[in-house]
Amino acid sequence: MNNPDFLARSLAAVWHPCTQMKQHETLPLVPIARGVGVWLYDFDGRPYLDAVSSWWVNLFGHCNPRINAALKDQLDKLEHVMLAGFTHQPVVELSERLSRLSGLGHCFYGSDGASATEIALKMSFHYWRNSGRPEKTRFVSLQNAYHGETVGALSVTDVALFKDTYAPLLRESAQVPTPDWRYAEPGESARDFALRCAKVLREHLEQHHQETAAFIIEPLVQGAAGMGMYDAEYLRQARALCDEFEVHLIADEIAVGFGRTGTMFAWEQAFPSPQPLSRGERGLIPPLPRAGEGLGERGSTKPDFLCLSKGITGGYLPLSVVMTTDTVYQAFYHDDTARGFLHSHSYTGNALACRAALATLDIFEEDGVIEANRAKAAFFHQAAVPLKAHPRVTNFRNAGMIWAFEVEDAAPGFARRCFEAGLKRGLLLRPLGNTVYFMPPYVINEEEFRMLVSGTLEILETL
Numbered sequence: 001m002n003n004p005d006f007l008a009r010s011l012a013a014v015w016h017p018c019t020q021m022k023q024h025e026t027l028p029l030v031p032i033a034r035g036v037g038v039w040l041y042d043f044d045g046r047p048y049l050d051a052v053s054s055w056w057v058n059l060f061g062h063c064n065p066r067i068n069a070a071l072k073d074q075l076d077k078l079e080h081v082m083l084a085g086f087t088h089q090p091v092v093e094l095s096e097r098l099s100r101l102s103g104l105g106h107c108f109y110g111s112d113g114a115s116a117t118e119i120a121l122k123m124s125f126h127y128w129r130n131s132g133r134p135e136k137t138r139f140v141s142l143q144n145a146y147h148g149e150t151v152g153a154l155s156v157t158d159v160a161l162f163k164d165t166y167a168p169l170l171r172e173s174a175q176v177p178t179p180d181w182r183y184a185e186p187g188e189s190a191r192d193f194a195l196r197c198a199k200v201l202r203e204h205l206e207q208h209h210q211e212t213a214a215f216i217i218e219p220l221v222q223g224a225a226g227m228g229m230y231d232a233e234y235l236r237q238a239r240a241l242c243d244e245f246e247v248h249l250i251a252d253e254i255a256v257g258f259g260r261t262g263t264m265f266a267w268e269q270a271f272p273s274p275q276p277l278s279r280g281e282r283g284l285i286p287p288l289p290r291a292g293e294g295l296g297e298r299g300s301t302k303p304d305f306l307c308l309s310k311g312i313t314g315g316y317l318p319l320s321v322v323m324t325t326d327t328v329y330q331a332f333y334h335d336d337t338a339r340g341f342l343h344s345h346s347y348t349g350n351a352l353a354c355r356a357a358l359a360t361l362d363i364f365e366e367d368g369v370i371e372a373n374r375a376k377a378a379f380f381h382q383a384a385v386p387l388k389a390h391p392r393v394t395n396f397r398n399a400g401m402i403w404a405f406e407v408e409d410a411a412p413g414f415a416r417r418c419f420e421a422g423l424k425r426g427l428l429l430r431p432l433g434n435t436v437y438f439m440p441p442y443v444i445n446e447e448e449f450r451m452l453v454s455g456t457l458e459i460l461e462t463l
């Protein structure tokens with residue numbers, strides 16, 4: 001199957017995402033036959049360590065036996081039913097459990113991350129319209145933000161390579177300075193920089209709050225920007241400012257949710273939650289949020305909208321969800337049909353995807369994953385010291401199960417050459433520009449992490 005004929009068939013039939021297809025004239029596709037744990041295998045049995053969790057989605061390894069078993073069980077019960085007018089067990093259980101974990105309720109499902117962004121933007125706008133504030137139609141995001149690539153999501157994304165071509169199609173949105181500490185002044189702490197950036201957000205909202213519906217932000221880590229990390233103080237400031245100026249705060253945790261930054265949701269690091277999800281706590285999980293909690297109220301500690309996807313199904317099936325407060329929900333609850341949120345996707349709340357998500361949450365609970373990852377990450381961090389000390393490595397940083405750094409003097413084409421050099425060494429690395437990052441499945445073990453570090457060190461010597 002690795003034969004040129006198969007690859008030619010693939011190239012003729014499949015148009016790949018985020019790819020200039022012509023580059024595959026010289027860059028071979030990697031055909032994958034199977035996966036197990038952190039490993040992907042091609043048809044000749046050659047292994048590749050999936051250091052990017054297959055685009056940040058995989059949490060507990062490929063072909064995880066527990067998720068497989070749950071899906072096989074679900075497959076014989078119900079694969080899918082439309083969610084308008086119908087309901088089923090996996091979607092109800094998942095919604096209740098996500099509510100308990102996040103403190104937000106009213107789960108509205110989509111299929112991909114970008115559809116969650118669209119839902120949150122439309123819901124925010126429609127909330128204000130239903131509340132007699134139809135002039136609140138604008139959105140603000142951070143510089144270098146990434147929120148997906150459908151037309152609405154791209155409008156609040158700020159990555160030139162993805163956005164510029166489509167600019168004439170997009171609705172203008174405002175960007176405020178990112179608190180990503182790589183942009184701090186020399187000697188300025190990440191927190192001071194966050195405070196300085198928050199001042200600019202204040203100035204923006206002072207001027208534009210009347211027409212602004214929402215501020216959308218990736219909590220703690222701006223993934224596509226090259227794993228830009230920032231101080232949680234910025235989230236506290238943003239929450240307070242959004243309250244003060246009556247602007248929604250949309251937390252896009254599509255990449256950082258489900259333990260990636262060390263807490264179940266990155267947001268919790270700004271507003272620590274008293275209830276971490278851990279072993280044996282199933283019976284002690286906090287109650288569903290009370291009516292009227294959260295939204296738009298002074299002193300709220302939750303985002304108004306929380307967008308989740310990627311890791312939600314453990315990397316198995318496309319599923320996304322937007323969670324919000326009673327206040328938002330109530331603004332749509334009315335005799336008038338058009339005041340309702342008349343948005344849908346055919347696969348909304350797909351039963352198989354919800355069941356995979358439930359199996360994923362079971363693993364979090366049964367294995368005490370958040371705590372176990374803390375110990376693992378501390379060990380991995382030690383193991384990564386030689387990288388941190390490498391003369392070409394700058395801005396070495398870590399948040400939970402994400403490590404990233406920039407490579408000095410990286411020649412043009414570094415990302416591609418690093419990808420190819422990684423494959424030769426059995427590593428799936430996919431740098432963003434000159435940023436190399438590790439975002440492995442949580443099941444990676446010490447030996448595998450050491451391989452990742454030593455392989456990356458070798459690559460730095462040769463590129």
Ligand SMILES: *Cc1c(COP(=O)(O)O)cnc(C)c1O
Binds near residue numbers: 112113223255
């Ligand atoms: C990946 C991502 C999205 C888009 O999700 P898709 O499933 O790729 O549409 C949105 N926001 C963030 C922060 C992401 O990392």
